[in-house]
Amino acid sequence: MSISATPIIPRDGVLTIKDGAGTPLSYAIPYSDGDFSLSGLVEDQTTVQSFRNRGRTYAIRKVEDQDLEFSFTCHAHAILGDGATAGLYDVLGKKGVWAAATSTLPAAAGDAFCVSLTFTAERSNLGATSDASVVLKYCRISGDFQEGVPSxxxxxxxxxAYSTDYLTIT
Incomplete structure (x- = not known):
């Protein structure tokens, strides 16, 4: 397996949102700014708690699963879709062609609507054996709209961190 010595830049990346159906609905984020951010990556995705005796640390224990936070910005070319093609709010609000979207979270685990978010970076055209990807399986997504040039x-x-498959990095 070879890796690329070429740095990853915004034009290498693609963000895709999918629902949890067997044949998932898929929405590739159009016109993104290339500012995808993922925070909280640590060894085994667990938070820790330190314990002190009169101000001196004597133990550090793994405590609970650590969720990840993410963000990105994209141009608002459409808010709602046209009935055949989704707009971003269709995905966020389960509207239009996404009204029947299925959560990636199993029903037995709760009633929150979750989706998967995949960041794929082009690497194979730049000397690597394959493209790089980060898949976040149980995501709750919210959005803010700002008017401007562009909106x-x-x-x-x-x-x-619902289960061990919530984060896949390849």
Missing amino acids: TFSISGTAY
């Missing part, structure tokens, strides 16, 4: 959506969310 934009600021998207943020949490990838929940």
